[in-house]
Amino acid sequence: MFKLAKPTLVAAAVAGSLVAGAVNAGEQFGLGRTATAEEIAGWDIDVRPDGMGLPVGSGSVLDGEGLYEAQCASCHGLFGEGEGRWPVLAGGQGTLADERPTKTVGSYWPYASTLYDYIYRAMPFPAPRSLTPDQTYAISAYVLYLNEIVDEDFVLTNENLADVKMPNEPNFFVDPRPDVANTRCMSDCADPAALQVTGSIGGVTPVGHFIEGADGPAASHDAQHELEKKMEMERLKELGVEVEEEEASSEPAALSEAAVAGEATYNMACVACHGAGIAGAPAVGDKAAWEARIARGMESMISNAINGYAGDNGVMPAKGGRADLSDEAVANAVAYMAESSQ
Amino acid sequence: MGNIIKGPSTRELMQQLVTDSEGMTVNDRRDFLRKGIAAVGGMAAATVAGGVSAADNAMVNSTNLPPNEPSWGRMLGHGVIEYPYGQPSKYESHVVRRTVPWLTAESISSISMTPLHELKGIITPNGLVFERYHGGVPTINPEEHRLIIHGLVERPLIFTMEDLMRFPSVSVIKFLECPANGGMEWRGTQMEALQFTHGMLSCCEWTGVPLKALLEEAGVKPEGKWVLAEGADGAHMSRSIPLEKCLDDALIVYAQNGEMLRPEQGYPVRLMNPGWEGNTSIKWLRRLEVGDKPWYHREETSKYTDLMADGTARKFTFVQECNSVITSPCPENPIKGSGMIEIEGIAWSGRGKIKQVDISFDGGVSWTPANLKGLVLEKALTRFSLVTKWDGQPWLLQARAIDETGYVQPTLQQLRDVRGTESIYHKNAIHTWQVSNTGEVKNVQVS
Known part of the structure; x- marks a missing residue:
């Protein structure tokens, strides 16, 4: 790989003679080849506010509802309100000048085309590029509906998408910076008696990194989730809500050899969804969610994990989207997840 | 190990002791661990911002100090291609990227x-x-x-x-x-x-x-x-x-x-x-x-x-405007003791070269020019330095960079006056470190 000689002087001279007198300086190196229309079409997924790039297709709000609930709601919430720290999609109109603005598709995004483009290129988060154009139109229509931009009987198509006007479009303007003009004052630049010094709010900051080391609560998303879960349990208990204590695992169940081997793969490839249980994925440790799956047998679980699986609550892409993993690595990761959840 | 805000945890100290004792003879190791563990017990609760000598001492095996011949001088190390792609010293394992989990x-x-x-x-x-x-x-x-x-x-x-x-x-x-x-x-x-x-x-x-x-x-x-x-x-x-x-x-x-x-x-x-x-x-x-x-x-x-x-x-707010920050001292690098110190930092501008950096010790009331050192390149980090004396006086330490377009790094108040507080991006304001009389450094804002 990459053991190429630099172009020799001879080659450069030959190439140079080809362009002598050419209007365009282009063909100096003649590297690369013409991309075929087919090659471009496969990757040319972008769309623009004027509708350029939209494939022929359509989807209704009604179709979008089911798709949204299956593919999107586990992170973005049933009404676009956002679960956890996942993006809020709906609401917030009229809040942009508030103390705490809520930026959503409806309150902030200037163009509806961005919705189609982004869903088609990157969503759903665990399985990008798994949606068809029609599904993308339908989900886009539903998100517009959640934001009260279209009615419930609306059908979004390549013909009408550019006509959907977003309420916040007029409020964007091009960067005017530099927008402040400080001067290089050297003395008596401020009144020392009037200086107000404010420090940080204790406990918010992640100094735990340095105190507690790499596995401290402040250092990783996993540890943060654990910490927040604990705090929520304590809050509920204080409110007098009966909470089911997690059984203190006095001695963690011994894992099989396959499961031990699968832990690393899980941490690398599966934890994004199976850690917190997003996009319909059963969360590791959620016994109820795993019970029925385990009952159907390892073979079925492994087969679904390797080949992919479309269920009512979401999509498991083949090998979780990690085609680079071997079948054995996936099987081991399944063993790890299942054994850690019973 | 000096570059931490507070002392390491007992668990970390114990690990360090075990690591440091690798390669010793059995007797040396036993003796070392015994002394070390006693030291850990004595200082585990101590906060050591501004002077980590207690922690340092707990880590140091005095038999490796002069006039003794250190252990590594009495044995052979590993040979070539033991690590075909080299790694930093194990003593630098704290130099890592870190995240703030609640951001995402x-x-x-x-x-x-x-x-x-x-x-x-x-x-x-x-x-x-x-x-x-x-x-x-x-x-x-x-x-x-x-x-x-x-x-x-x-x-x-x-x-x-x-x-x-x-x-x-x-x-x-x-x-x-x-x-x-x-x-x-x-x-x-x-x-x-x-x-x-x-x-x-x-x-x-x-x-x-x-x-x-x-x-x-x-x-x-x-x-x-x-x-x-x-x-x-x-x-x-x-x-x-x-x-x-x-x-x-x-x-x-x-x-x-x-x-x-x-x-x-x-x-x-x-x-x-x-x-x-x-x-x-x-x-x-x-x-x-x-x-x-x-x-x-x-x-x-x-x-x-x-x-x-x-x-x-x-929209299309592309340029990263002129910015700077002092990297020593800073919260992770407190001042270790009175005397001559070098105040160091980095400055950068998306519009070209850094022309000048000034330093304030009093929260921006008065300013002293710093020196640029090493390479001064367009749209690259540029290092600045000012050697001065610290005798335990509290400081409100700031750096203010100027780029070759003449743009002067603004105060946070100037940015807030124009943009408010919800713009998330492009905050290139003058930053303030509060240095206490112990040399400890805190992140503060001055208005």
């Missing part, structure tokens, strides 16, 4: 920060360059990677990595900064360490091909005004870049600091827009489409636009 929902679409407080000079080692992913790091076989240039061009082209690497290469030292660097502190301080206030910032030597050369190869049509750059990762990150930038100093880079790009940085090839917000320098670059208008994709509408106090928003 999970770690796949997230950010980590460079430990600026540990770095020397202006180059960020490849393993410490801050990370920003929107769909995790893809594993790309370079033999299977392609870059397509199409749209308003005379000849749509497809390149292999071999093709790209046959173009004459250029190498430039440029900073790379996330525009959200410091963005958590528009309303007030939240971060108690330099790594978190300014660590979405790195500087490398990048090697690749001017984008201009590739666009000339394809032949941009006269109506071409914008270029959409798109990544090959699961997020297929995309940004619209004005053609002027593409023909000016934008590069297609495949190497950083002398080796092929790290996967985290876009292996095998990325876009590099010097001086512009990091998000525009699309990693894992697979496609460039020339068009007559911008695309208004998610990363240039929903994100990477700057909301003003009146509810309007700025």
Whole structure:
């Protein structure tokens, strides 16, 4: 790989003679080849506010509802309100000048085309590029509906998408910076008696990194989730809500050899969804969610994990989207997840 | 181990003792561990900001100090290619990227920060360059990677990595900064360490091909005004870049600091827009489409636009304006004792070279010129220094950079007056460290 000689002087001279007198300086190196229309079409997924790039297709709000609930709601919430720290999609109109603005598709995004483009290129988060154009139109229509931009009987198509006007479009303007003009004052630049010094709010900051080391609560998303879960349990208990204590695992169940081997793969490839249980994925440790799956047998679980699986609550892409993993690595990761959840 | 805010935990000290005793004879080791454990017990609760000598002593095996011959002088070390790709000393294991978990929902679409407080000079080692992913790091076989240039061009082209690497290469030292660097502190301080206030910032030597050369190869049509750059990762990150930038100093880079790009940085090839917000320098670059208008994709509408106090928003806020911060002292690097000290820091500007940096000890009432040291390069980190005396007096320490356009780094109040506190991006305000009479350093804001 990459053991190429630099172009020799001879080659450069030959190439140079080809362009002598050419209007365009282009063909100096003649590297690369013409991309075929087919090659471009496969990757040319972008769309623009004027509708350029939209494939022929359509989807209704009604179709979008089911798709949204299956593919999107586990992170973005049933009404676009956002679960956890996942993006809020709906609401917030009229809040942009508030103390705490809520930026959503409806309150902030200037163009509806961005919705189609982004869903088609990157969503759903665990399985990008798994949606068809029609599904993308339908989900886009539903998100517009959640934001009260279209009615419930609306059908979004390549013909009408550019006509959907977003309420916040007029409020964007091009960067005017530099927008402040400080001067290089050297003395008596401020009144020392009037200086107000404010420090940080204790406990918010992640100094735990340095105190507690790499596995401290402040250092990783996993540890943060654990910490927040604990705090929520304590809050509920204080409110007098009966909470089911997690059984203190006095001695963690011994894992099989396959499961031990699968832990690393899980941490690398599966934890994004199976850690917190997003996009319909059963969360590791959620016994109820795993019970029925385990009952159907390892073979079925492994087969679904390797080949992919479309269920009512979401999509498991083949090998979780990690085609680079071997079948054995996936099987081991399944063993790890299942054994850690019973 | 001196560069920590507080003393290490008992568990860490114990681990360190065990590690340090490796290679000793059995008797030496037993003796060492016994002494060490006693020391740990004595200082575990001590806070040691401003002077970690107690912790240092607990780590040090006096039999390795003069006049004794240290243990490593009485044995042989490992030979060549024991580690075919070398790693830092095990004693540098605290020099790592760190994240702030509550900033993002999970770690796949997230950010980590460079430990600026540990770095020397202006180059960020490849393993410490801050990370920003929107769909995790893809594993790309370079033999299977392609870059397509199409749209308003005379000849749509497809390149292999071999093709790209046959173009004459250029190498430039440029900073790379996330525009959200410091963005958590528009309303007030939240971060108690330099790594978190300014660590979405790195500087490398990048090697690749001017984008201009590739666009000339394809032949941009006269109506071409914008270029959409798109990544090959699961997020297929995309940004619209004005053609002027593409023909000016934008590069297609495949190497950083002398080796092929790290996967985290876009292996095998990325876009590099010097001086512009990091998000525009699309990693894992697979496609460039020339068009007559911008695309208004998610990363240039929903994100990477700057909301003003009146509810309007700025778009295409590309430039990372002139900025600076003091890296020593800082919360992770307290002043260790009275006497002569060197105040050091870094300054940078997306509009060119740094011309001057001034330092204030009194929260911006009066200023003293600092010296620039080492390389002073366009759109690169530039190191500044001021040697002075500290005798335990409290300071409100600030740095203020000026770039070659004459732009003077603003105060936070000046930025807030124009932009409010909800714009997230592009906070390049003068930063304040409060140095206490013990030498401890806190992140504060002065108004």
